[in-house]
Amino acid sequence: MIWFSLLVLIPLAAIIVKASGGGWHTYADTLSNSQTLDAIKLTVGTSLLVTALNMVMGTIIAWVLVRDRFPGKALLDLVIDIPFALPTIVAGLVLLSLYGADSPLGLHFANTRSAVFLAIAFVTLPFVVRTVQPVLEEMETDVEDAAASLGASRAVTFRRVVLPTLVPAIFAGASLSFARGISEYGSLVLLSGNLPHRTEVTSVRVMSYLEGGDTAAAASVATVLLVVALLAIVSLDIIARRVARRDGRNG
Amino acid sequence: MSIEVKNVNKRFGDFVALDDVSVSLPTGQLTALLGPSGGGKSTLLRIIAGLDSADSGSISIEGTEATHLPPQKRNIGFVFQHYAAFKHMSVAKNVAFGLEIRKKPKPEIERKVNELLDLVHLSQFANRLPAQLSGGQRQRMALARALAVEPTVLLLDEPFGALDAKVRKELRDWLRRLHDEVHVTTVFVTHDQEEALEVADEIVVINQGRVEQVGTPDQLYDAPANDFVMSFLGDVTTLGGELIRPHDIEVDVTPGEPGAIEGSVSRVLRIGFEVRLTVLTDVGEVVTVELTRTNARRLGIAEGSRVYLNAVLGATRV
Ligand SMILES: Nc1ncnc2c1ncn2[C@@H]1O[C@H](COP(=O)(O)OP(=O)(O)OP(=O)(O)O)[C@@H](O)[C@H]1O
Ligand SMILES: [Mg+2]
Numbered sequence: 001m002i003w004f005s006l007l008v009l010i011p012l013a014a015i016i017v018k019a020s021g022g023g024w025h026t027y028a029d030t031l032s033n034s035q036t037l038d039a040i041k042l043t044v045g046t047s048l049l050v051t052a053l054n055m056v057m058g059t060i061i062a063w064v065l066v067r068d069r070f071p072g073k074a075l076l077d078l079v080i081d082i083p084f085a086l087p088t089i090v091a092g093l094v095l096l097s098l099y100g101a102d103s104p105l106g107l108h109f110a111n112t113r114s115a116v117f118l119a120i121a122f123v124t125l126p127f128v129v130r131t132v133q134p135v136l137e138e139m140e141t142d143v144e145d146a147a148a149s150l151g152a153s154r155a156v157t158f159r160r161v162v163l164p165t166l167v168p169a170i171f172a173g174a175s176l177s178f179a180r181g182i183s184e185y186g187s188l189v190l191l192s193g194n195l196p197h198r199t200e201v202t203s204v205r206v207m208s209y210l211e212g213g214d215t216a217a218a219a220s221v222a223t224v225l226l227v228v229a230l231l232a233i234v235s236l237d238i239i240a241r242r243v244a245r246r247d248g249r250n251g
Numbered sequence: 252m253s254i255e256v257k258n259v260n261k262r263f264g265d266f267v268a269l270d271d272v273s274v275s276l277p278t279g280q281l282t283a284l285l286g287p288s289g290g291g292k293s294t295l296l297r298i299i300a301g302l303d304s305a306d307s308g309s310i311s312i313e314g315t316e317a318t319h320l321p322p323q324k325r326n327i328g329f330v331f332q333h334y335a336a337f338k339h340m341s342v343a344k345n346v347a348f349g350l351e352i353r354k355k356p357k358p359e360i361e362r363k364v365n366e367l368l369d370l371v372h373l374s375q376f377a378n379r380l381p382a383q384l385s386g387g388q389r390q391r392m393a394l395a396r397a398l399a400v401e402p403t404v405l406l407l408d409e410p411f412g413a414l415d416a417k418v419r420k421e422l423r424d425w426l427r428r429l430h431d432e433v434h435v436t437t438v439f440v441t442h443d444q445e446e447a448l449e450v451a452d453e454i455v456v457i458n459q460g461r462v463e464q465v466g467t468p469d470q471l472y473d474a475p476a477n478d479f480v481m482s483f484l485g486d487v488t489t490l491g492g493e494l495i496r497p498h499d500i501e502v503d504v505t506p507g508e509p510g511a512i513e514g515s516v517s518r519v520l521r522i523g524f525e526v527r528l529t530v531l532t533d534v535g536e537v538v539t540v541e542l543t544r545t546n547a548r549r550l551g552i553a554e555g556s557r558v559y560l561n562a563v564l565g566a567t568r569v
Pocket of ligand 1: 290
């Protein structure tokens with residue numbers, strides 16, 4: 001508990017104190033700044049989209065990694081973690097060289113919103129995969145065999161038997177992925193171009209407030225992010241419980 | 252004949268799990284697949300269920316050619332050793348699963364589920380989750396779930412294997428009674444010969460991917476086809492170079508019958524009401540003999556006694 005307090009609670013409190021040091025009007029000012037507001041909208045919107053995508057793709061990738069047998073599987077299993085293991089600025093460089101102005105793939109995402117999406121998708125990919133994978137590994141194939149023997153097709157088995165078991169893990173991964181998404185900085189500063197109102201994300205905004213010496217404004221944006229993250233985590237948790245229960249006791 | 256297995260072969264890589272297995276399992280009976288671990292019992296059962304496929308050979312169920320049917324279309328009930336419960340569903344939901352898949356009307360499902368929960372004595376646990384049940388209760392739930400779809404055949408893979416000895420025995424008697432009530436053709440896998448002898452109408456002994464013998468418990472016990480079946484179905488020892496059951500040996504302290512084998516008792520072990528002797532015969536054979544305590548006392552047998560051994564009349568010998 002003390003460890004947790006030191007690590008999490010104290011810095012959080014500090015941010016909030018810092019931001020409220022300027023009183024409510026700091027919040028009001030910062031949030032009525034249209035550039036900041038656009039940055040927050042872009043960040044939250046893109047993170048939501050990416051998280052939704054991760055929930056689907058991450059589950060599928062985890063499934064393939066656990067259930068399918070193919071050459072190169074061990075390698076893929078390793079590669080999944082690379083976005084996670086790479087220092088984010090290095091990830092940014094990789095993305096820039098792949099999708100930047102002189103893209104070898106002929107894909108030019110530099111200075112577009114797609115760049116933001118791409119960067120966030122890249123760094124958050126491992127979360128859902130890595131939370132779902134162990135649950136799938138734990139799951140006995142017996143359960144799926146039982147459903148098949150009772151007449152359930154593969155699709156029905158997946159939806160009614162496999163998925164409900166995975167739901168808590170999928171949503172846990174989604175929370176992590178979303179939280180990471182809204183706070184992403186390093187991997188997207190290079191590729192996105194940080195164009196105000198268009199491709200500038202919240203973390204970049206915080207950075208520029210800090211550079212301008214306006215720590216109170218930076219802290220209040222940070223507080224907003226914090227609240228958004230908390231809201232997202234709590235609501236994802238509530239949804240997960242709902243979904244898990246739907247097929248459960250009665251009904 | 253309900254289930255016809257013909258010339259089924261199955262390999263896992265180089266390993267031959269089933270070697271040209273042919274067997275017919277009778278309708279309405281309770282059949283045990285009995286054999287040592289790794290013998291291929293589960294593999295055979297899963298091939299019958301369609302959960303695994305044979306490399307060659309054919310399966311037919313109640314006259315329907317089933318070799319290439321997926322498990323969903325075979326109308327079988329399958330019970331797994333480790334319950335395979337749907338953990339996020341209540342007991343009632345688990346049982347209803349197969350009926351919901353078949354899109355039966357709600358009132359019918361409800362009636363059927365209640366009926367089955369009654370049958371397996373789980374009515375008061377209908378709304379619990381599987382995690383809140385004991386192992387035995389979970390397995391009864393799994394059984395009700397399998398029976399709900401009114402399967403043509405019920406297949407159970409070591410259904411009581413994960414339970415402790417007492418519950419195991421209870422459930423095994425209960426399965427027998429249930430079968431007498433429901434009469435569905437049932438095949439269950441076990442490696443416990445006592446379980447097979449006690450419950451089954453017919454036993455198929457499987458070892459190293461081959462069928463060693465098929466018969467009623469009495470046939471197998473009294474007329475085992477070979478050494479393997481003889482020794483797998485009960486304790487054995489050798490007397491005069493032949494396999495014989497230790498309780499089928501008669502002990503005397505005087506040379507009565509001609510042809511008796513002479514030896515001396517090297518060890519006396521008392522287990523409950525019976526006494527187990529280890530006899531070293533004069534020709535150098537080590538023989539285990541079982542007799543009742545009363546008998547041993549009457550004969551005054553102790554370590555070092557001279558004894559004369561004979562097979563009793565009608566003893567099973569291979
Ligand atoms: N999926 C598989 N891959 C490779 N080998 C397998 C597979 N399934 C079974 N085997 C092998 O086939 C043999 C027969 O297995 P099976 O499960 O049918 O035995 P069993 O008679 O049911 O034994 P037990 O009483 O231990 O359950 C075993 O030697 C096992 O190692
Ligand atoms: Mg087995």
